[in-house]
Amino acid sequence: MKRFLCMAVALLMPLAASGQTVTERLNDYPTAARADYVFACMVTNGQTREMLDRCSCSIDEIAAILTYEQYLEAETVLSMRRVGGERMAFFNSAAMAENLVADLRRAQAEAELICF
Numbered sequence: 001m002k003r004f005l006c007m008a009v010a011l012l013m014p015l016a017a018s019g020q021t022v023t024e025r026l027n028d029y030p031t032a033a034r035a036d037y038v039f040a041c042m043v044t045n046g047q048t049r050e051m052l053d054r055c056s057c058s059i060d061e062i063a064a065i066l067t068y069e070q071y072l073e074a075e076t077v078l079s080m081r082r083v084g085g086e087r088m089a090f091f092n093s094a095a096m097a098e099n100l101v102a103d104l105r106r107a108q109a110e111a112e113l114i115c116f
Contacts, residue, residue, distance in 0.1 A: 028068045034059050045116075054115045061111035066103060074104035 034056075041055035042048075062071065077100050080091040091097050 027063075029059070029063045029071070030068070033068065033071075034063075037062075057115035058108075058111040061114050062104075062107045065107040065110060070100070070103060071107075074100040077101055078104075 037059040038052065038055045041058060042051050045051045045055065066074075077091050077097045080088050
């Protein structure tokens with residue numbers, strides 16, 4: 001029990017430091033962003049009721065791992081990489097951009113393990 005309590009405190013410390021409650025932290029994604037993710041996920045995986053549930057689970061898991069700001073930054077990097085060109089080379093090689101995308105990929109992988 002003591003070990004569980006220590007783990008819970010360690011997990012909640014960043015939330016307390018940021019001034020957000022757990023509910024606020026898990027619900028900081030706008031509904032439209034969640035819906036966009038679910039629609040794209042369903043297009044990729046099949047447009048069935050089961051996929052609706054799995055894709056909804058996936059964005060919920062990602063939201064539990066990344067703040068909406070982190071998610072948005074990573075999505076922006078990925079979007080800019082698709083544009084291409086010399087001016088967009090920064091998004092392909094910068095360590096900061098790589099870290100943002102890597103964090104998103106890890107969150108997606110964990111969500112896939114849990115939801116799919």
